[in-house]
Amino acid sequence: MDLLDARLDQRYVLQDLLGEGGSAKVYRAHDERLGRDVAVKILHDHVHPADRTRFEREIRTLARLAHPGVVSILDLGTFEGRTFFSMPLLSGGPLSTLGPLEDTPESAEVFLDAATLIAQALHHLHDRGLVHRDLTPNNILLDAHRTPRVMDFGLVSSGMSEHTLHLTRSGVTLGTPQYMAPEQARGVNVGPHSDLYALGAVLYRVACGSPPFVGDNDQSVLYQHVYELPDDPRLHNPAVPDEIARLILTLLAKKPEARPESGLRLARQLQRARDLLRRAHSSGQYRGGRARGGEHLGGPLSPGALQEAWAVPLGGEVTWPAAVTGSGPLVTVGTRQGQLAVVNVSGDLHATYTARDEVTAPATFHEGTLVYGAWDGTLRRVRVQDSHELWRHQTRAEITGTPTPWGGRYLVTSRDGHLHSVDGDSGELAWAYRTGGPIAASPVVWGSNVFIADEDGWLHALDATTGTPVFKTQLGTVHATPALAPRGRGEAVLIVPTWNGEVHALHLQVRQGRAHLAADEPLLWTYDVEGEVWASPATAEGLVVIAAWDGQVRALRVLDGEEVWTHRASGRVTASPVISDGHVFLATEDGELSALTLTRGQVRWRALHPTGVQATPLVSDGALYVAFMDGTLRAYREATGQPLTT
Numbered sequence: 001m002d003l004l005d006a007r008l009d010q011r012y013v014l015q016d017l018l019g020e021g022g023s024a025k026v027y028r029a030h031d032e033r034l035g036r037d038v039a040v041k042i043l044h045d046h047v048h049p050a051d052r053t054r055f056e057r058e059i060r061t062l063a064r065l066a067h068p069g070v071v072s073i074l075d076l077g078t079f080e081g082r083t084f085f086s087m088p089l090l091s092g093g094p095l096s097t098l099g100p101l102e103d104t105p106e107s108a109e110v111f112l113d114a115a116t117l118i119a120q121a122l123h124h125l126h127d128r129g130l131v132h133r134d135l136t137p138n139n140i141l142l143d144a145h146r147t148p149r150v151m152d153f154g155l156v157s158s159g160m161s162e163h164t165l166h167l168t169r170s171g172v173t174l175g176t177p178q179y180m181a182p183e184q185a186r187g188v189n190v191g192p193h194s195d196l197y198a199l200g201a202v203l204y205r206v207a208c209g210s211p212p213f214v215g216d217n218d219q220s221v222l223y224q225h226v227y228e229l230p231d232d233p234r235l236h237n238p239a240v241p242d243e244i245a246r247l248i249l250t251l252l253a254k255k256p257e258a259r260p261e262s263g264l265r266l267a268r269q270l271q272r273a274r275d276l277l278r279r280a281h282s283s284g285q286y287r288g289g290r291a292r293g294g295e296h297l298g299g300p301l302s303p304g305a306l307q308e309a310w311a312v313p314l315g316g317e318v319t320w321p322a323a324v325t326g327s328g329p330l331v332t333v334g335t336r337q338g339q340l341a342v343v344n345v346s347g348d349l350h351a352t353y354t355a356r357d358e359v360t361a362p363a364t365f366h367e368g369t370l371v372y373g374a375w376d377g378t379l380r381r382v383r384v385q386d387s388h389e390l391w392r393h394q395t396r397a398e399i400t401g402t403p404t405p406w407g408g409r410y411l412v413t414s415r416d417g418h419l420h421s422v423d424g425d426s427g428e429l430a431w432a433y434r435t436g437g438p439i440a441a442s443p444v445v446w447g448s449n450v451f452i453a454d455e456d457g458w459l460h461a462l463d464a465t466t467g468t469p470v471f472k473t474q475l476g477t478v479h480a481t482p483a484l485a486p487r488g489r490g491e492a493v494l495i496v497p498t499w500n501g502e503v504h505a506l507h508l509q510v511r512q513g514r515a516h517l518a519a520d521e522p523l524l525w526t527y528d529v530e531g532e533v534w535a536s537p538a539t540a541e542g543l544v545v546i547a548a549w550d551g552q553v554r555a556l557r558v559l560d561g562e563e564v565w566t567h568r569a570s571g572r573v574t575a576s577p578v579i580s581d582g583h584v585f586l587a588t589e590d591g592e593l594s595a596l597t598l599t600r601g602q603v604r605w606r607a608l609h610p611t612g613v614q615a616t617p618l619v620s621d622g623a624l625y626v627a628f629m630d631g632t633l634r635a636y637r638e639a640t641g642q643p644l645t646t
């Protein structure tokens, strides 16, 4: 019977059918009494007694639970003899909309936050002696803020002793094979650990886009849950961070005792993974990879109170396109005189590595090693701990871009127009792609796609794993590395500044892992800064900051290129602006350092030095690190004891 427009309990007007399950229908309804929209779940007209039991079980369970990660029951009633209940309307779709994971810190953080809340919700359930037994991505819906709520408690079992899997409805096995723990598939020893396994399978599906096991029929899937090992999630989606892949695989352990011991313990592990990722993002400052938007976490919170903490002579000039990069307690910068200096955060020189030539390409810290290229075409990988050189790879021309880690390899550009993919373990070349013109910019990675812009004016998009071209488009000579602003699921804006001053915003979409230009509006906007651009744009919070060489700095809206503010720096700008915690950090060729608010461009801090800066500064660990052209590295920290000024 169609219930649309029916008015339940003088209060709920049913508006749209949201979905239908075995026992009930779910409607979007308007609660006239409170003037808000809710979801109403109403029992089918004629139901099998088993389905009625499931429905009642769900209501009783919901009434016992109160947790931010569990959908709450608002009201209970009957309509023409049919039981119904109302609950908050969850408009964010199923949990799977958070995936597949993209190679952005935001994507992993949203995923980990959601997983943590679900783990806590499971703990809440388990603590009350309940086991969900049917956790699937569709049974965890997101609200408008992407907060997940566990629902669908029709299969919940109370009491750990209950082993019944075959709660049947018309002879059908209930539970969802794709997410079912091995012990549940076999019908023995189902308990809280089975929900943790199911959560592992759900997270696998979200992270990779497909569940751990697929098969032609339920039996084949269940067989694999019992006997086969799942693939490493990174094989299906290389953007899955290592920490997340490891946690998912422990949840999918065949033996319950090998899984995390409780939802609470899992929640802690997920939070730790989030902290680790956050730290990796705040330090491994390579422009093309995680920090490709020029945004970094962990910069000075109140730049108004910045003071010089130390200065270290590096023994050589520091010029564009060098950049200060860092990891944990170490900061590094290369010089023209063939040195790569590694300084610790208290200002002591930790080590110096020599190259035969200028080290102007920014170095990358990655997994305890340092990867750096030099003007003579050598790429080296060195262990930070003991300075041991792991390998050296020789290319034919100057290395211009920062080595960008991708799927166990490093993507690195050279002046003669090549993008090389070099194996991280052996230093051997996996593939090389030749663009038409010289390259000065670093590669930019998005999902499994890599973009490079050359000086002949073309932007190339390649498959990052194989180097196969995906598309190319002509924009104009590019020196600076483009900035990528992710725009929600499978969409991003790539902001490409051309040397002659035109900044183009390309609208990218990803379909089955491949990037392409949006068919309806490939170019969102073009903005003419009327001057050369050497610095890479920086983007965060829906804005992009572009510093032209003549010193004019502009913040534009990523969406439509509208100008939000402008600022005139004291001199020419070659170093890229850096964004952290709502501030933009700028350095000029005549020695002006400044910190501006991101949203309004207000100057919060300014310092002048007799020598200038061309290399992009680093923000990390609450400090600002700047390498001056004369070869000094200076650290600026917030003066202690001063109140926050912003």
Ligand SMILES: Nc1ncnc2c1ncn2[C@@H]1O[C@H](COP(=O)(O)OP(=O)(O)OP(=O)(O)O)[C@@H](O)[C@H]1O
Pocket (backbone or CB within 6 Å): 018, 019, 020, 021, 022, 023, 024, 025, 026, 039, 071, 087, 088, 089, 090, 091, 138, 139, 141, 151, 152, 154
């Ligand atoms: N609170 C809600 N807000 C928005 N949509 C909802 C809400 N609750 C349920 N839905 C939608 O209604 C659909 C049907 O819900 P129901 O709980 O009956 O799911 P089911 O899992 O398909 O059925 P079964 O009870 O057989 O397991 C869900 O898949 C979901 O899309």
